[in-house]
Amino acid sequence: MTIQLSGGAERAILDAVALATASGRALAEPIHLLPSLAGQAAALLRSIGADPEALRAAALRRVEALPPGPGGAAGRDARLARSGVLVTTIAAQHARELGDPRIESAHLLIGLFEADNICRFLLGQEGADTRRLREGIARAQAATLVPGPAPAAAPVPAPEPLPPHLTDLAEGAGPAFGRDEELRRLISVLNRRDRANPLLVGEAGIGKRAMLNALATLVAPARMAALDPKVLGGTGPAARERLDELPGLLRGGILVLDNLSSADADGPAAVALAALLEHGGFRVVATMTPGSHTAWLRRHPDLMRRFRLLQVSDLSADSVLAVLRAMRPRYEEHHRLEIGDDALVAAAALSARHLPGAQPEKALDLLDEAAAQLRMDTTMLPAAAERPHAPDAYLDLLTDAVAGNAAHLATLHDALQRHRARPPATTELTAGDVAGVLVDLAGLPAPAGPVPVREENLWPGDPRQLGRYRIVRRLGEGGQGVVYLGEAPAGGLVAIKMLHAEVTRNPAAHERFEREVAAAQRVASFCTAQVLESGVEGRRPYVVSEFVDGPSLRESIEEGGTRAGAALDRLAIGTITALAAIAEAGIVHRDFKPDNVLLAPDGLRVIDFGIARALDTSASVTGQIIGTPAYMAPEQFRGGNVGPAADVFAWACTLVYAAIGRPPHGSGPIPEIMYNKVNGVQDLGDFHRLASPALAALVEAALRLDPAGRPSPRRILLSLLGRPDQGAAGLLAEGAAVATRRLDE
Numbered sequence: 001m002t003i004q005l006s007g008g009a010e011r012a013i014l015d016a017v018a019l020a021t022a023s024g025r026a027l028a029e030p031i032h033l034l035p036s037l038a039g040q041a042a043a044l045l046r047s048i049g050a051d052p053e054a055l056r057a058a059a060l061r062r063v064e065a066l067p068p069g070p071g072g073a074a075g076r077d078a079r080l081a082r083s084g085v086l087v088t089t090i091a092a093q094h095a096r097e098l099g100d101p102r103i104e105s106a107h108l109l110i111g112l113f114e115a116d117n118i119c120r121f122l123l124g125q126e127g128a129d130t131r132r133l134r135e136g137i138a139r140a141q142a143a144t145l146v147p148g149p150a151p152a153a154a155p156v157p158a159p160e161p162l163p164p165h166l167t168d169l170a171e172g173a174g175p176a177f178g179r180d181e182e183l184r185r186l187i188s189v190l191n192r193r194d195r196a197n198p199l200l201v202g203e204a205g206i207g208k209r210a211m212l213n214a215l216a217t218l219v220a221p222a223r224m225a226a227l228d229p230k231v232l233g234g235t236g237p238a239a240r241e242r243l244d245e246l247p248g249l250l251r252g253g254i255l256v257l258d259n260l261s262s263a264d265a266d267g268p269a270a271v272a273l274a275a276l277l278e279h280g281g282f283r284v285v286a287t288m289t290p291g292s293h294t295a296w297l298r299r300h301p302d303l304m305r306r307f308r309l310l311q312v313s314d315l316s317a318d319s320v321l322a323v324l325r326a327m328r329p330r331y332e333e334h335h336r337l338e339i340g341d342d343a344l345v346a347a348a349a350l351s352a353r354h355l356p357g358a359q360p361e362k363a364l365d366l367l368d369e370a371a372a373q374l375r376m377d378t379t380m381l382p383a384a385a386e387r388p389h390a391p392d393a394y395l396d397l398l399t400d401a402v403a404g405n406a407a408h409l410a411t412l413h414d415a416l417q418r419h420r421a422r423p424p425a426t427t428e429l430t431a432g433d434v435a436g437v438l439v440d441l442a443g444l445p446a447p448a449g450p451v452p453v454r455e456e457n458l459w460p461g462d463p464r465q466l467g468r469y470r471i472v473r474r475l476g477e478g479g480q481g482v483v484y485l486g487e488a489p490a491g492g493l494v495a496i497k498m499l500h501a502e503v504t505r506n507p508a509a510h511e512r513f514e515r516e517v518a519a520a521q522r523v524a525s526f527c528t529a530q531v532l533e534s535g536v537e538g539r540r541p542y543v544v545s546e547f548v549d550g551p552s553l554r555e556s557i558e559e560g561g562t563r564a565g566a567a568l569d570r571l572a573i574g575t576i577t578a579l580a581a582i583a584e585a586g587i588v589h590r591d592f593k594p595d596n597v598l599l600a601p602d603g604l605r606v607i608d609f610g611i612a613r614a615l616d617t618s619a620s621v622t623g624q625i626i627g628t629p630a631y632m633a634p635e636q637f638r639g640g641n642v643g644p645a646a647d648v649f650a651w652a653c654t655l656v657y658a659a660i661g662r663p664p665h666g667s668g669p670i671p672e673i674m675y676n677k678v679n680g681v682q683d684l685g686d687f688h689r690l691a692s693p694a695l696a697a698l699v700e701a702a703l704r705l706d707p708a709g710r711p712s713p714r715r716i717l718l719s720l721l722g723r724p725d726q727g728a729a730g731l732l733a734e735g736a737a738v739a740t741r742r743l744d745e
Contacts, residue, residue: 005088006102012036013080013088019063020078027081030116031066033108034059040105048136050126058122087111094130098137099188106137117637117678121671131180138187179211179319182312186215189308190254190283197277197284199304201293202312205361207323208287211312212256215285223253229260229286232269246276254283261292265299277306314359317408320348323360324367335371337427342415343370345408346431346438349401354442370437371429378426394435397444413459466496466542467535478595480608481540485547494532497608498542513541516587520609523585526732527578529598529605548605553658554594563658564690570738571604572655572695573720577735578606579651580713583644584732590642592650593631594657603736629670630663634677635707645707648716652702655695660685664703680705694719 005013013028015036020028038045038056045052091103091111100107110133112119123129189198200208216224227246246255255276263269276284286307288296297304315323324344332339347367348360355362402408412431424430438444458464462484464471469486472493476483481499488494517534520543529546536542551559553571563571575597582589589596589609596608629637633649636642656664664684665676676682682703688696698719702710711719717735 004102006104008040008105009088009091009103009108012040012105012108013084016084017078017080023063023066025066026078028078028084029066029081030083030087030112031059031062031118033084033087034112034119034122035063037105037109037112041109044106044109044133044136044140045126045128047139048128048132050123050128055122055126055128058125059119062118062122083116086115090114094134097188098134098141098184099191100137100141106133106140109133117671117674121669121675124669124671134184135180138184141187141191179207179214179315182211182310183214185310186211186285189310190285192308195306195308197286197307198310199293199307200285200287200310200312201290202287203358204289206312206314206358207360208312209258212258212285212287215254224256225253226256226258229257229263229269232257232263232272246279246282251281254285257284257286260286260288260296265292265296270296270300270303274303274306277303317348317352320352320360320363321345321408324348324363327364327367331367331371335375335429337371337375337429338425339367339371339429340415340424340431341411342431343367343429343434345402345411346398346434349408350397350435350438353401354438354444366434366438366441367429369441370434373437374426374429374433394432394439397435397439398431409459463498463537466498466537467533467544469494469496469544471496480591481542486544493547494544495529495547495607496542496544498537498540510536510541517543519585519587523587523609524581524732526581526736527574527604527606528581528609529607545607546605548598548600548607550598550600550605552595553597553599553604553654556599557594557658557661562661562690565692568655568659568691569695569720571658572651572698573717573735573738574604575606575651575654576713576716576720577732578604578609579644579647580717580735581732582606582609583647583713588642588644589647589650590636591628591631592647592654593628594654595628597654629673630665630667632677633707634705637674637678643707644713645710648702648710648713649707651713651716652699655691655699656684656687659687659690678705 012033016028016032019032019035020026035056038052038059042052045055087108088103088111091107094110095101095103095107098107109123109128110130113123113128113130113133114120186198186200190196200211202208212224212226257263257273260273263273284307293304293309321344324347328339328344344367347363347370351357351363351366352359355366357365398412399409402412415431419430419432458471458474462471462474462482466484466486468489472485472487474482475485475495481497484496484498486494486496514534517531520531521533523531525546529548532544532546534541534543557563575592579589579592587609589606591608592606596606598605598607631650631653633642633646636646653663653665656662662685664682664687665673666683667673684699687699691699698711698716702716704710714731717731721731721734721738723731723734
């Protein structure tokens with residue numbers, strides 16, 4: 001179904017066309033839309049803490065600063081650019097999801113944020129993003145549930161007090177963590193013309209009541225009251241009177257039938273429910289378990305079709321943890337003890353893995369039981385007695401439950417190290433306490449004894465063996481994975497990068513990973529760390545490469561200062577030699593940066609080539625970025641083809657950083673970096689003074705926006721070595737030799 005533009009949205013587009021025409025441009029870009037939308041959606045922007053006047057002024061300054069573009073024909077208006085059409089397409093999608101029949105100005109703001117880098121940056125400066133804009137729209141939608149305002153002169157009458165059989169949900173209102181999307185859908189249904197009665201279906205304890213409490217805050221001042229569904233099955237004059245008075249009490253409000261499952265589907269409850277739905281003076285929101293919904297649907301299919309079904313599923317692990325953190329003060333006050341973050345992580349992860357039921361209820365039950373058990377133990381046991389559940393005793397159980405979640409592993413690791421250094425107080429609930437109670441509740445075998453204290457430099461969940469290599473210690477962790485120092489059976493040291501991504505679930509991804517690693521093994525070992533082999537542990541792949549004992553270029557710059565003159569030339573030659581070797585093997589690095597240049601005593605090495613491609617670089621910038629924005633090429637943001645020219649661009653950014661201590665396009669928010677890169681806004685500082693003339697010219701050429709206009713790695717290396725273009729024999733070896741030459745030679 002086609003969705004139409006509202007009058008305000010049409011006016012914003014006409015304003016954008018007029019602004020572009022007045023500027024002498026043939027195309028109206030997304031930035032031309034923003035000044036008008038900032039004015040039209042001022043109330044929405046203010047509701048999320050943004051300043052619409054400041055946003056409009058900043059947008060107009062950007063319009064004035066636009067580089068020259070194609071001019072329009074004399075006497076002809078500009079037309080909307082293709083990027084502007086993309087904005088309206090995205091806006092239409094959000095309008096449908098939010099239940100709006102037309103594209104409003106507010107939806108266009110979301111389209112600007114998601115489709116245009118400049119607008120994303122400007123909106124982001126005011127704290128506006130997709131989530132906050134949608135929340136503001138949802139609040140505005142909820143407000144429309146209240147009938148039109150009374151005349152200004154008439155006093156607003158106080159609402160009638162609710163009778164005992166009704167509960168005012170506003171009194172228990174609060175947030176519903178992790179349920180933002182479900183709440184948007186819920187409000188969207190309430191704003192429908194037909195079938196505007198949502199039915200929340202989910203297992204007991206999954207959080208349906210929390211969603212209703214959160215809804216009460218969003219629809220205020222509309223009255224939202226809960227009726228015990230058993231009242232629907234009542235007979236006699238008193239029961240009928242209770243139902244008859246509902247329209248007067250809830251005019252324009254919401255009646256909640258929480259746990260409609262408790263009403264008898266075969267009794268008079270169905271007739272009473274049909275009468276409530278037929279009235280139309282208020283909305284009805286009901287909740288059910290899946291089993292009861294099936295029973296009611298079988299007995300009363302026509303009645304159930306009056307509702308709009310909304311499935312409520314289990315919360316994610318992070319959302320469950322957010323609920324536990326919000327509830328922690330209540331449990332601490334009740335049990336008179338402190339609850340550590342590691343205990344919350346353990347409750348969320350272990351309950352999800354080992355206990356039947358719905359989240360977050362089972363996580364809260366486990367936390368409550370563990371706290372009660374600790375309080376009882378510390379009260380009844382002698383003061384000198386050991387804690388029943390030592391923090392080390394359940395490491396395997398805990399790390400298995402949080403495997404793959406780096407943040408949760410870090411929380412457990414930090415707590416474990418702290419508890420080893422200083423045993424926890426008897427009034428602090430730890431992960432060990434929660435795990436001990438879980439073992440009893442779930443009937444799991446108890447550990448034979450405390451797990452021996454492991455190496456201080458390995459975290460819980462870190463492997464102790466990968467393939468034929470013994471893991472010695474952690475070397476570091478980045479966005480792609482964790483790097484370990486490994487020891488071969490013969491005693492040699494290697495670097496092993498275990499990736500966060502799981503490739504075995506997707507055969508195509510697994511095949512791509514193996515293909516890219518095989519290509520990386522063919523790279524000549526000139527200024528590169530040789531890739532030795534790869535494997536998969538569980539579902540996570542790892543890559544074994546030569547161990548380079550030395551700091552990264554970033555660490556060297558931060559500790560020892562920047563480079564200039566001959567030292568900068570040698571750095572340029574060594575790094576471009578590595579990129580030329582990588583390009584000759586048919587690989588694009590895609591994540592070349594100062595952190596991936598290691599400085600060993602015998603010369604520099606470039607690492608991590610081929611990894612980004614193995615992980616698939618199709619992820620968008622708004623999702624997961626495979627690459628480091630400050631060193632990525634413009635085409636990586638635009639989503640175009642990425643070839644060796646992208647590595648050349650990253651090489652130039654790295655050299656600028658090495659010379660002046662910062663990348664040329666800034667290192668601030670991602671939208672700002674994106675804008676600078678795709679628009680050629682760069683600051684080289686004193687680079688031309690610090691670098692040799694030849695290197696300065698090559699870096700300037702390597703930073704061109706058009707990939708086709710950048711020199712190749714081989715061409716750059718030839719120029720730096722002063723060699724004519726006469727074959728490549730010995731070129732990489734010469735580059736490596738020059739790069740490692742000492743200053744005094």
